[in-house]
Amino acid sequence: MEEEILDDLYECILDGDQPETPIQVQKALAAGLSPDVILNDSMIAAMTEVGALFEAGEYFVPEMLISARAMQAGLDVLRPYLVDSGVESAGKMVIGTIKGDIHDIGKNLVVMMMEGGGFEVIDLGIDKSAAEFVVAVEEHQPDVVGMSAMLTTTMSYMGTVVAALKEKGLRDDVVILIGGAPINEAFAEEIEADAYCKSAAIAADMAKKLMAIKAGNA
Ligand code: B12
Structure with missing residues (x-):
């Protein structure tokens, strides 16, 4: 189940599906997955794969760009969970x-x-x-x-x-x-x-x- 949610999000970013990516991040959070796992095991992993596909000549700059936009849209949802407010200034x-x-x-x-x-x-x-x-x-x-x-x-x-x-x-x-x-x-x-x-x-x-x-x- 958790694996499936992470896979769906991974695919969304790989496909550069900007409208769907934030929805999948919400779904992962709602399922109780930790923001760290969502970020590292699914989202950053997808961007790494985008880079590998680019290197292999299967993705070009436009594909990289739309994946990046999907990634950013997903990060917007994740942001409040990564940024703890109210901490004393370091x-x-x-x-x-x-x-x-x-x-x-x-x-x-x-x-x-x-x-x-x-x-x-x-x-x-x-x-x-x-x-x-x-x-x-x-x-x-x-x-x-x-x-x-x-x-x-x-x-x-x-x-x-x-x-x-x-x-x-x-x-x-x-x-x-x-x-x-x-x-x-x-x-x-x-x-x-x-x-x-x-x-x-x-x-x-x-x-x-x-x-x-x-x-x-x-
Ligand atoms: C998305 C992407 C793009 C997007 C960028 C959109 C954007 N808004 O950022 C676009 C399409 C614009 C793009 C353009 C290009 N790209 Co590009 N891109 C990527 C890709 C696929 C993902 C990068 C990414 O976001 N990774 C995810 C983030 C989370 O990881 P990260 O950046 O490494 O950051 C983490 C750590 O490194 C660290 N970190 C990073 N910075 C800092 C700073 C500090 C202070 C600290 C503490 C930590 C830290 O923390 C982060 C989180 O943990 C990479 C592939 C890859 N494997 O990285 C290629 C890649 C970087 N791109 C590449 C290339 C060649 C290009 C272009 C030259 C392509 C072209 N022919 O035009 C252009 C260059 C444009 C330019 N002048 O900058 C190559 C670089 C090869 C090289 N050895 O130099 C890569 C490696 C792809 C590849 N495998 O060939 N790209």
Whole structure:
């Protein structure tokens, strides 16, 4: 039964069925399935399959796009269950998808999870330049800066942002978290980010841990 509900939702996203996806998410919630299971075992799994089909030449950009829209429509329903309100503020985060890159589903999930973890989040959106990150850090003085990249061609620009923050003397004021499909720990080390996060689920805890270490060192 539960398996069937998750499969139906998976198929909805794979087919890019935007009207039906939120209905299926509601159905899964009503059946008592946990938001985590719905998100990871069905919705993110479907997006991973969309990527595999694209790579295999069976899906093209339009199919990816309509699946992404269905995913977003489903996430809108899930959002209140992922974002716990009323938590004491844990800190402030500025986040954006890096220049040249328009993927934002992963970033949007990080926003939800960080808000769920008590952070105030300033979401810069997609395709953000180093200058835009610098201006946002100057203006909002966040504890955490998050960057997302989904393309091997855009990931290296994260290093440009770190360098720009350094140049302005802002680097040491913030914890820098990076993520996205092509990113790994070695890359985070290479560009001198503080940490790579494999999933949005670990972002808030990672930020809190690194903020505490930073405060201890200060
Ligand atoms: C949906 C999608 C699109 C949609 C995006 C819509 C949108 N609003 O985001 C559209 C159709 C626009 C698109 C376009 C393109 N795409 Co695309 N896309 C995808 C797809 C299928 C799913 C991405 C996704 O949403 N995943 C689900 C989310 C939840 O996962 P996630 O993003 O990884 O995020 C999680 C973690 O990584 C982490 N995370 C992510 N960011 C951050 C940041 C921080 C701070 C932290 C802490 C954590 C974190 O947390 C998230 C949740 O746990 C992927 C395939 C894949 N396997 O990822 C290809 C994929 C990323 N795309 C790809 C390509 C090639 C393209 C195009 C170049 C295609 C083209 N020929 O035009 C364009 C590029 C456009 C551009 N300039 O950005 C390739 C990239 C290959 C590469 N090695 O570079 C992929 C891997 C597909 C493939 N297998 O070939 N795409």
